[in-house]
Amino acid sequence: MISAKTNQNAPFSYTKRKVFNKSTIIGWSFITIASLLIFLFYFYPMAHALIMSFQSGTGTNLTFTGFDNYARLIKDPTFITAVKNTVIYLLIQVPVMILLALFLSVLLNNKSLKFKGFFRTAIFLPCVTSLVAYSVIFKYLFGLDGIINMMLMKLSLIAEPIQWLTDPFWAKMAIVIAITWRWTGYNMIFYLSSLQNIDHSIYEAAKMDGASAFQQFFKITIPMLKPIILFTSITSTIGTLQLFDEVMNITRGGPGNATMTISQYIYNLSFKYTPDFGYAATVSYAIVIMIVIFSIIQFKVAGDRND
Structure with missing residues (x-):
């Protein structure tokens, strides 16, 4: 009886194992191709750059x-200047952008607001524009005789044009304004989608219970959005540390x-100066x-303390 039962189950086990093996082979074929491409175009360049x-x-x-x-990196004055500039962009632009995106998302999540779709699209639209195109436009906007100076002078806010592109301080502010204009809508979409998932x-x-709108924002909205705020803060930090297009097209790294960044x-080390790919990789x-x-600092400050 036992042998007969075993023989009856044998075809089923064989068929199941055959189907499993076939699906496994198909699955691994897809994963293998993708893994090879990721290794070839992502991990190999990283390892080669490290070497x-x-x-x-x-x-x-x-x-x-x-x-x-x-050792040269620590003593390089140009590198130290680039680090200082990049950190300044990071400390000014990222908090402003996060707060502005949070404010706009809460505002556009209001059910009584009309034309919400239009406003959401308009604020998100800068994210899909060409980096080079919008950078060149901002260069002309902030020029000595650009629209920004003309508007400020007509409003009697300034007596003479601001040297947006030739003054070290104002040049940094022009870069910060450009980055904020482009990426605020991107972060806003994350907050907006999370707000719509809150009951x-x-x-x-x-x-x-008598909670005001101010108390609801800080006691309900902010805690509920905490994981998304952490995510957008880290991604914005990474993007700012890799900042290139805006600076290259608006100020060329100047004045001086x-x-x-x-x-x-x-x-510059790779293509403008005498090529030194080893030091550029460093x-x-x-x-x-x-x-x-x-990223570690942000996880420690804003992460879940119970983890």
């Missing part, structure tokens, strides 16, 4: 020099090196280290 950071030389004539590039009965219960310095890994440090 190159320990080499030095002109062009492709590189020789192993150990940690000389990293409205929570606000109704808080309203019945007053607006130069780390990414632009990498570009500077690129400095960005990686900074991203890791800032």
Whole structure:
């Protein structure tokens, strides 16, 4: 009886194993192709850049020099200036953009607001514009005889045109305004989608308990959006540390090196100055280290303390 039962179950087990093996092979075929492409175009360049950071030389004539590039990095005044500029952009632009995106998302989540679709599209639209195109437009807007100066003078807010592109302070502010204009709508969409997933009965219960709109925002909205705020803060930090297009097209890193970022310095080392790909790779890994440090800080400050 036992052997007969075993024989009856054998075809079923064989068929199940055959189907499982076939589906496994198909699944692995898709994963293998994708994994090879990711390794070829993502991980291999990262590993090669890490190896190159320990080499030095002109062009492709590189020789192993150990940690000389990293020692040079600490003493490089141009690199230190680029780091300072990038950190200034980060500390000013990211908080302003996050707060502005949060404010706009709450405003556009109001059910009584008319033409919400139009306003959402208008605010998000800068995100899909060409980086080079919008940077060139901002360069003309903030020119000495640009629209911004003309409007400010007509409103009697300034007596003479502001040197937006030639003054170190105002050049940084022009870059900050440009980045904020482009990426605020991008972060707003994340907050808006999260707000729409919050049960409205929570606000109704808080309203019945006498909570004001201010208290509802800080006691309900902010805690509910905490994971999304952390996510957008980290992604915005990464984007700002890699800032290149706006600076390159609006100020070219000037005046002097007053607006130069780390990414632009990498570009200059590779293509503008005498090519030094080894040192450029070292500077690129400095960005990686900074991203890791800032991400850890943000997780510690804004992360879940119970984790």
